[in-house]
Each structure stands twice: as structure tokens, then as C-alpha cells.
Amino acid sequence: LDKTGTITDGTMAVKNVIEYVNPSGLPVKKAIPTMMASLEEKNLTSEALEQKFGTTKKIKTNDILPFSSARKLSAVEFEKYGTFALGAPEFVLKGEAYKAVIHDVEKNAKDGYRVIALAHSKGQIEGDKLPSDLEAIALIIIEDTIRPDAILTIDYFKTHGVDVKVISGDNPMTVAHISKRAGIVDADKYVSLDGMSDKDVIRIADKYTVFGRVSPTQKKLLIQSMKQAGRTVAMTGDGVNDILALKEADTSIAMASGSEAARNVSHLVLMDSNFSSMPKVVNEGRRVINNVQRVAILFLTKTIFSFMLSIIAILSKGSYPITTSQLFMIDFLVIGIPSFILALEPNTNQVKGKFLINVLKRAMPGALVVVINTLIIFALTPVLNIDKTQSSTLIVISATFTAMMVLLRVLRPFNALRKVLFAVMFTLFVTAVIVFPDFFEFNSLWKDYYTTGTGQLVPRLPVDQFLLLVVLLQAAYPLMSIVAGIPGFISKQIKNILMKLANI
Template sequence: MSKEDDLKQEVKQLKRETDINAGLSTLDVEKRITDGLVNRTNQGSTKTIKSIILSNLITFFNLLNFAIAGWLLSVGAYKDIVFMAIVSANITIGIIQEIKAKKTIDKLSLLSAPTAVVLRDSELQEIMISDLVMDDILKLSVGKQISADGIVRSGSIEVNESLLTGESDPIIKRPGDELFSGSFVVSGNCLAQVSAVGKDVFVEKLTKQAKKYKRPKSDLLKSLKLVITVVAIIILPIGFSLFYMQMNNLDGQAHLYEQVVRGTAGAMIGMIPSGLFLLTSVTLAVGVLRLAQNNTLVQELYCIEMLARVDTLCLDKTGTITDGTMSVKNTIEYVNPSGMQVKRAISVILATLEDKNLTSEALEEKFGIAQKKIKTNAIIPFSSSRKFSAVEFDKYGTFALGAPEFVLKKEALDKISDDVDKNAKEGYRVLVLAHSKDPIDKDKAPNNLEAIALIVIEDTIRPDAILTIEYFKNHGVDVKVISGDNPMTVSHISKRAGIVDAERYISLDGLSDKEVAKIADKYTVFGRVSPSQKKILVQSLKSSGRTVAMTGDGVNDILALKEADTSIAMASGSEAARNVSHLVLLDSNFSSMPKVVSEGRRVINNVQRVAVLFLTKTIFSFMLAMIALLSKGSYPITPSQLFMIDFLVIGIPSFILALEPNNNLVKGKFLFNVLRRALPGAIVVTLNTVIIFNMKKLIAMTDQQASTIIVICATFTSMMVLYRVLRPFNGLRRLLFAIMFTIFVVAVIVFPGFFEFNSLWQDYYNQDTGALVPRLPIAHLLLMIVLIQASLPLMSIVSSIPSMIRKGVRFILIKLSNI
């Protein structure tokens, strides 16, 4: 028998019924760990440091930059590899920031890490889910995500397997039934024996099923990948064509190999937006760090983008508008034929159900919890879809506790409706305690339940809720309140919190899915909402073009959290809700939400602004390369001449701009927004170059003189792009532009030799060759001044062309319609 067969036989022997009163012993656990029967997989929460370094270092553009730098070194063009300073800085900063973000996320993840309660050595212990072993006795309760496959041994629970199967209906699990990792408990309590761990669990074997949470759709990531793909496809053929054309004298001139290499390298370096992707990663990493400082764990990096685009926020009342603390305000008693006092009945129900939630805690504080339980015949645990729980006691009949509309039939409800409505309108939660002598039949409560008491519960509004709601109102975010409570109660509390149109409320009880979808945009407050209806509301809002964020803390929120563009869970809520969310508020503080949304907007708005600077250079470099190829001329810009654009227009400003505050709502598609602002500058550079090439023979311009005017005009135009990006000016932006523009002017005047320019005011000798380089003639100087002066107005004209076309088309259509 092989070693593998021995291990399989041992595993088979270990799959026995563990004593549910004692659980595994320490020796049993150690044996299973030794044999690898432990709940561990190779999946990690974040990238390793090695993968961060490699992913920042080994990219297509970085490898291309290294290759070009090596090519330039081979011909002795040492001055031209200055561009590698920016590449190296980008790589270094990117690695440092990502590692810092990784360490922060890992620390915060430990605070929010899921745990399991197991019975070992006759004692309940809380352990990390990775420490579960085969045959462990697992205690499961409401809100817990099942972290290993198992078999129910005692008790009963309702589980939701939607994360595995897509079906959202709760499934009752009784002794002997299977439990699957990835599902979560919506009601009840049970003890289960672990039957599979690690890679052997059911969810690991699925190949095309739903994952634990849905990654947010990232327009930013999609756009960046498209830019990189397009540039990667065109850059090598263009570079090869330029090199081949010049080496084979297709333009009718003899070129030195060094000149050909430098010209080709200049074109290729100009087209590479190498810092853009790295700067985006750095900006996102800084966003993660800043959110971490505000006790927010980012579980998916690109969800920060969706935060920036959020225009609708869906939230539950509890834990957001209210602080989560509840107290029993009043008890209204009716005729009680049960033979058990109301106080006694509630305390016994609490002891029997063993539910732990905010409502049960408030009831326990008021009525206590019975030390001696009464013999129980049947139980219906509370669930968000049922909105009540029920217990059948031997000799006393059935007691139900929950929302009046769901516990009582119409006739019984009408008897107490005045009391219910009066308290609901005043903003109180109302529970009914009802009784029937009839038994529970197949998990269904008796139809003849009669109210014996109303319990009036008061929620406490958060002190900072009004300011938080005010922030969203001022920043163009609609707030929708989705709750399982009475809509009148929720509406009253929402009004007090300052939510706009809070008086527009509706109960979703009894509405079909189609009816729910139709009214999503028509109301602000939704009451008596089931978990599946929450999901439908989010889907409907998204289908109407909204970007939806959903906050939640309970198992009833999970389906909606999965569906939302951005999902935010409270750390104090259920484990399952945290696991499916993109963000976790570790202090469970709703007042952190403005900072979270603000950070998302800062990141994306700033990346969008700096992307304009990067793509302006990429686009005009591509256009100049095409002009060179079509005219069979040489590329007019060398790598060293791109220094001013790389450092003064892109490098330094982009890092400063990327970290600036920015609270503007992000609208439109990322790539469209960037191209709309980058194209005018690129087109003006191209037009100026075409004019200079056409004037070359007319005013007797040498290649160096043409290159001088082209580079200075291109840099000035790029400065005007920076000027437009920086508007509206504040103190920092004004100072930044002044410094960059001053350095540009000084560099052109004082260091023409470094950039291989003709001086604007005096002759000088080339330090490398000793040749005299004459100053720029007056005619050339005047041409440059005219082109520079025309740059900004011309950019404005190019920018307005799309709107002029739209107005023209609209005018023509109006005229045609009047014929």
C-alpha cells in the first residue's frame, strides 16, 4: 500500500462522530494538524512583498524603457538617459507605497478576520477559521459565515447559500443535513461537525460559481489597460519603421547611427506613459493608507474608484442614522389567556431562542432572561424575511414575537392597529407578543395568534448623523433608507436626521418583485423590506443609471451588499456581511462615511487630472512620429529634449496634484474625460510642428533650429495644458505653476547646450564637438513667438469644436423640423 493510500485510509478513519458534549481533545487536534487536515488554503488577503516588487519592476513599459536606455548607452548618448531618473523614481515610490499599504491592510485585516467557535476539551473556544481541523465541533449562530463543510449534529438553523448557488431562499438545516463553506446563517443555532477543510470544501471545487464577493467594475482599470494595450501595439512598429527609414536614407539624407538611435528613442520614450500606471497605483495605495487612518479597511483596491462615482447611498436605519442602542420605552398589555405573565413569557422566549442582536439585548435589559427554561416542543427562529420568531411551550401553547403585520392576521391586527400606528408615527419600533393554544405546524406559526402585549422600543439617533446626512446632501449624493421596520417609524427618524424627502415612504410588504423595481426611484424611505427586496432595490437603482453604495451590518444586507457598486460593512455587524463587502468601517462609525467618499473622489479626480498630462505627451509624440514617417523625415525631438516636459510638466506636478484634496463628483467615462482634455494640447503641438516643417525651406532653417523651435513650442504648449489642469488656482497650484514655468524659461535661456538648442540670444560652442552653435535668427525667433502666443487661444478653439458641432447639428435639425 502506498503512502498516499495510507493517508486516505487514515482520513477515512478520522471521519467519525465526535462527542458533541466534549469535542476534540488537544491530542486529536494536534494529530489532524500533523496530517494536514486543517482549514488552510494558499489564498492570501494581499500580495506578497516579492510580488509587489516584481509587479512594479517587470512591466512591458519598464522593460522597454530599460532596453531603450541600454540602446542609448551603447552609442554613448549618456545625456539622453536622464529619463530613467523619472522611471526609477516612479518604480521606487510605487514599491514603497504599495508595501506600506499592504502592511496596513494586513494589520487591519487581523482586526476584522473571521473566527469560529469550536468545542474542544469540553470548552467553547474562539479560533481563527484557518485553525479549524477535520471533525471539529463547530457552534454556529446568526450572522456567522460557515467556514468549512460540515454536518449538523444538534439544533437547527436556516442558511443562505446564495454566495454558492445564486439562490437567495433560506434553507432549513436539521441534524444530519450538510452545511457548505461560504454559506451563512440567517437564523437559529446549532452544533455541526466539520466534514471537509481547506481545498476539499465544496466551494473550492466549484469552477464557475459565484465568488465570496463581486469585484467592483473599474472604468479606471479598464481605461488604463486599453491605453497600455494600444500603445504597446503601435510603439514597436513605429519605432522599427523610423529606424529602418532613417538607416536606409529613405528621406534622402545621410544619418549617423547615433542620430538615428537618438531620434528613434525620442519618439518611443515620448509615446510611453510609463509613470501613469505607477502613479495610479501610488495614488490608490495612498488612498488605502488614508482610509486606514480613518479606521476603514479596503478589501478591494479599485472600489475606491466606485466610491468617487457614488451618487446614491442606501442605508439601514440601525447603526447608521441611529447609534444601534435600543431601550424599551413602554409595554401595552391586552387580555392574556396564556397563563404566563408577559414579562415571564418574553424572558423565557429569550432564554430559549438564544438570539444575540440589538433588539434581544434591549428586551433582555427590560425583562431579563429566564434561568430555568420551560420544555419546548418547537421553535421558529427569527429571520429578516419572516420578521418574527415563535416558540411552542409544553402546556402553554405558542408564543410569537415580532412585527405586528407579520405575526397577526388582519382581524387580530385591526384590534391593535391604532396603538401600533400611533407609536410608529412617533418614531418608535413596535413589537407584538402574541399567543395561541395551537402548536407550530411544520415551521409555520398558528393562524389564530392574538396580541397579548405591544413592546414599544426607542432608537437613539446618532449625534453626528445630521451632519453626515448634510454632507451627502451638499455633495450631490441621494440617500435612500431601506429597513425592515415599520415605514412610518423609519420615516419619522429619517426626518429628524435631515434626510431629504423622508416623508416619501412605502411599505414593501406584499409587493411583487416587479412592483418593487418600479418604485425604487419614486420613494426615499422603504419599510418592511425583505433581504431579496433590498437586492432588487439596488439592482433597480443601478439600472436607472445610478452608482450605488450600500452600507449594512447584518445577514439581511448581504444580497444587497453583493449587488451594490460599492459595499460598506460595519465591523460590529455580522461576519458574513464583512466578508462580502469591499470596505469595512472598523469603528462601525457612520460619521466616517464622508471621509471615505471624499477620499474616493480625491483619488479618481486627481488621477484623471494627471492622466491628461501623461496622455498629452503620448498623443503628440505619436502624431509627430506619424508625420516623420509620412514625410520621410527624421523625428525632431531627442530624449534629453523631453526632459523639461517629463520633469516640469508631468513628473513634479503629477505627484503634487495626485495628493491634493478634491471633493468633486466624478462624472462620465475616465478615458473620454482624459482624451477630451488631452487632445487639444496634442493637436496644437502637432499643428505647430507641421507649420515649422513647412516653413523650414522658406526661412532657411537647419534641423537643429527646427528642433529648437519645435521643442520649445511643445514644452510651452504642455505648460498651457498644465495651466488648464491646475485651474481653478489656489495658493499651492499658483506657486507650483510659477516655479515650473520659471524653471522652464531659465533652462531655455541658460542651458541651451544641454538641450542641444540654438541659443535665443548668443552664439556658443558645443562642449562635445567644439563646433560653433549660432543663436536663433530673428525670423526664426519671431515664428516661435507667434506660435507660442497662439498656443493657448488655439487650444481653446480646438476644445470648443465638439460643442460647436453639436450646436450646428441641433440648429440644422431644428430648421429641418420646421420645414
């Protein structure tokens, strides 16, 4: 998280002003609005300063150094009063000048306040370099307002196994205090990245929770390091200085109230600029991914066994054993109707693993069982004198039943809706097999019938073939469980072998 606009609501207020000896001839209460008028900057800090000190007219300047995230300060050289610098104390003041105010800086930073130093020198700005003799004439203590809902939002992520880290350009002690108030775990593990090498940034990325004095490039490095450590990283930010990190993150979230550049590079923009919307976003994402994953299992089961049966038909120089009308039961009762209902069902379960691997692991067992049953039927064709229609009957019914078992596994754990869905689909399947054999072009299980098209007699399925069908149906679910467990069994055996070889 970027602190400003996520944990805090983006509003700031000047809490206190600590003044020191001021030899500039320009009082602090006039120096700040005069600087603001010359800099013409519009950001949260300048708004807080204007609210406290008001505005004034410009006076003649010799040079201006605008604020940047890298410098963390801005400066103005006035023709009459010398150079004034405004920014982070450790960047504005050097050596003894900083030591003179460090007690006040750290005291207020530990209390969670943002500290800005106003310094003066009679020297000149040369290029982008400030005079070396800048002395503090005031410390401006600014208070960030924590979002009322930030604590609940962060608690939501905490209970869902998400590690929250805070990245900010502010003093790490200030950020840590605010993070602790917001309920972030291990907020006392903070570090300043000021002057730290890229190698050190990468090394400590996973060791701390709060990162202060972070430059835009360092934000990007932190995101990269966490991704390389195997984490899935989401980044929220609203400023231009967050752009590099937002582009690098797996998921980037910007606030609508933030900069246009941040909105343009982000995957997601919170239109209400409200961090508390994130749980709703996460829940909707989980619903989509989990439901699409379940629907994909149903589609892929049919696709895989259809492809395998096509290969078998080509290699055996035979015909595809299932007609288009016979696939109607799978298309509508296993895929079509259940998919429509499952896609709309609420689902906030945590997304685990890789999408394609999850789908293949759950679709492959059902598809392989259909192929195995088909090969058994083909192998027993000469033994049981199975003709083409009888073969299709056995394959279609066993394949549809197996697909129903895939649907059963997808629907678990059951709730009221899923129970009703499976019961209705399975009842329609049994009804179709018993009542409409003519439509599906296979043998009836219990009586002879005449086809409506040609009037040809189609005898019922012989007893021995009916018994074979019963065995195939009974074995379908246990066989799916066995097939599903094979990869895990093989993996376990390989690990045992490697461990034994390692002990030799």
C-alpha cells in the same frame, strides 16, 4: 442607508409594554425571556428584550421557528403552554387579530417607535407555518437611539447634492419618523414593500425616500433600479440581510461592528463603526480622484502627442523630431514636479463626469496643438531653410510651451501654492531654453555656441525662424481653446440640424 447602525447607533431600549388578555398561563414578563432562552438569538432586539425582561432557564419545547428577514418573526411551541410568536405585528397577526391592535401599532409607529407583537395560540407549528388563530397578548414598544452626529452627516450629503434614501425591514411609519428627526429630505414619502411584486418595486424605486418592510431581495432590486435610472449608488449596511444590496451597489460600506459577511462583501469598512466618518471618506475619495485626474491630463498630453509624432515620422519616413534629452523639460517641469505636488494637494471638489472622458477632453487639445505646430514647422522647412537641429529647436520649445499651457489650465483656479508652482516651473523652462541650449541639443535663441562634446559651432536661431517660434507660442493657448471648443460646437450644430429636420 440601512436605518440600523447608520441613522441609529444600533442600541435599542424597551420603552413600554402594552398587555392584552393573556390566556396562555405564562405571564408576558416570563414568556419573553423563556422564548429568548429557547431561540438563543443574539441581535439588537434580543439584547433590548433581555435588558428589559432578564433571562431565565429553558423549558421543554416541541418546535422552534427561528427569526428570518423574510418572515420577520420567530416562534416557539412549548409543550405545556402552546405556541408563542414574536415579531412585526402585521406578520404575526392576521385578520381580526391584527385589526384589534392596529390602533396601538400605528400610534406608536407614527411616534417613531419600533413595535413588536407577542402572540399566543394553543395550536402547533407545522413546518414553517404558524397556527392561524394567534392572538396578541402584548405589544412591546422599542425605541431606537439616533446617532448624535447623524443629523450633521446627512446634512453634509444634502448640501453636496446626494439624495439620501432609507431602506429598512421595520414599519415604514417608524422609519419615516426617525428619518425625519435625522433631517432626511422628503422623509414623509414612505412606502411598505410588504407583499409588493418585483415589477412594482422597480416602478416605485425613484418615487419614495423611505422604504419599510423590505426583504433582502427587494433591497437588491431597489439598488438595481436606481442604477438603471443613471444614478451612482452607495449602500451602507451592517447585517446579513444587507449583503445582496451591498454586492449590487456601486460602492458598499459596512460597519466594523456589523456581521462578518457584510464586511467581507463591502468595498469599504468603517473601522470605528461611525457613520460620521463618511464625510471624511468622501473627501478623501474626491481628493484622490480629482488629483489623479489632473495628473493624468499631464501624462496623457505627452503620450498622445508623442504617439502622433511617431505616426507622422513613420509615414514621412523620417526620424522622430525630439530626442530623449529634449523631453527632459516636459518630463520634469510639466509632469514630474507638478504631479508630485498636485497629488498631495487637498481637493474636495465634487467629482463630475467619467474619469477617462474628462482626462481626454482636457489632454487632447494640448496634444493636438503640439502636432499642429509640428506640421506647420515641417511645412515651412523648405521655405525657411530649416535644418534638423533648428527643426528640433522649434518643435521642442513650442511643445514644451504648449505643455506649460496645459499645466496652466490644470492649475486653474489658482491658489497661492499653484501660483508659485507655475511661476517656478515656467521660470525654470525659460532659464533652460536661454542658458542650457547645449544640454538640450538645440539652437540658442540669442548667440552662437560651441558644443561641449565635439566643439562644433551651433549658430543661433535665424530671425525668421525666431519670429515663427514667437507666432507659434502666441497662438498656442488660443488654439487650445479653439480645439477644446470644437466637440461642443459640432454637437450644438448637430442638435440644431436635428431640430430643424424635426420641424419640417
